[in-house]
Amino acid sequence: MGSMAQTNRRRTSRRTIYTTLRRMVLTLELPPGAALSENELAASLGVSRTPVRESLILLAQEGLVQVFPKIGSFVSRVDPAQVADAQFLREAVELASLDDLPAELDAGLVAELRENLERQRRAELGIEEFFALDEAFHQGLLRLSGHGSAWTTVAAAxxxxDRARRLGLHETAPPVFTDQHGEILDAVLAGDTASARAAMRTHLRAVFHDIESIRAHSPELFATDSTSVPVRRNVVVWE
Amino acid sequence: MGSMAQTNRRRTSRRTIYTTLRRMVLTLELPPGAALSENELAASLGVSRTPVRESLILLAQEGLVQVFPKIGSFVSRVDPAQVADAQFLREAVELASLDDLPAELDAGLVAELRENLERQRRAELGIEEFFALDEAFHQGLLRLSGHGSAWTTVAAAxxxxDRARRLGLHETAPPVFTDQHGEILDAVLAGDTASARAAMRTHLRAVFHDIESIRAHSPELFATDSTSVPVRRNVVVWE
DNA sequence: CGAACAGTGCTTGTATACAAGCACTAGTCG
DNA sequence: CGACTAGTGCTTGTATACAAGCACTGTTCG
Known part of the structure; x- marks a missing residue:
């Protein structure tokens, strides 16, 4: 998907619902396999089925939701194949961007990255806070090479x-990743593209490796057959 | 966006309409800037607004359509920024896949690629036919390295x-690209990753370069300000 | 006691009605 | 003759009604 900057950012029910649902799915607040009834969601939100349904259709296109006609809609289980695809994609993109770094780095962006790194080092960091900083850090690196807008596509894919990573963050402590972020940024600032590539690859693969270990712990969150219908569970949604 | 393999492939109005509209937009049968009235489309197709509208929402998320509330929906003009993003993305992905080629290539896939190349060499090839072969060729190369499913995301982005390329195909004749395809495949089959990368990069950039030249010829098809509303034209849609 | 079966409630897909607002046009007034 | 203004038709956004079908449950029959 290209950047979703097309439709005017007018405040509309669908946009609000879509954004909120998407966040809840990505943060696992809506766990993989959870049933998402259009009627229930509409009632909870005090709107009609229409904007809810349209939001679910968008989430289905992103692969975050599965819609089974006349059966139900469910938060998709984490699909190892899609995790691997996204890993390959982001690694390819982030490594390629390092080859396009300009001789003179944007000072403002560099300062932004340094400050981001400082925040990552705070001890009392929550998982979601770390995750937000991590996202901003990687996007910032892409912006350094002038490919910031490509992050939209990567993020959507x-x-x-991301859901697998959130599970993995309970395995490996953020400080490990923060140190790796530091190594990457140091190499970039030193103009050492080769070292930056190596550090980036090591970092991204470390993240990916964690996912495999978590899969043994919580296999029920992962998909085995992408066409199978999840067990209908009563998950209280939206409070 | 992940693979859109989630929702069951049940034959539904929305899926048909979405697929058809998407094809018409990509083939420029629906030119950039064309007005897409939900009511008109629904009447033309003999369905209600609902499936048409849902299709347009999906196309809007892909960036192929722009929806302006209470003004209208339009085929988006070709956005140079999104073209550049997609170019960067596909180049990163396709080059990275070459590093993951296995020692023993899948014989069936190799045969498939050879046959594809043969068909590309046929003289009486139409533009759309060439384009389909081109797509299959590049996806085939990704499948060689086991990353075939990642093509879905690239294709969606x-x-x-693609629309810019279709304009460019009128500039540079397909045979040039076909020869470049041959060079890439030869290097891959010879196990020469470095040469394959070089050939691939040359090929993809040649394609990209054509786009710049076409922009001078038909500036009205390209976007200048992505938030501006296109001029409302009477474009006969759907026959 | 077990298995087949009909019924019922829920699901999503589609059609239609209403709401709110932009844009153009025709008319009027200065 | 020009500028402003009210009106009208179109647009998308949302709400609601109906259609079709799967799944579970309670019942009934062997």
């Missing part, structure tokens, strides 16, 4: 990867 | 690039 890595929904399954 | 390169809508603007």
């Amino acid at each position: 890595k929904g399954h990867l | 390169k809508g603007h690039l």
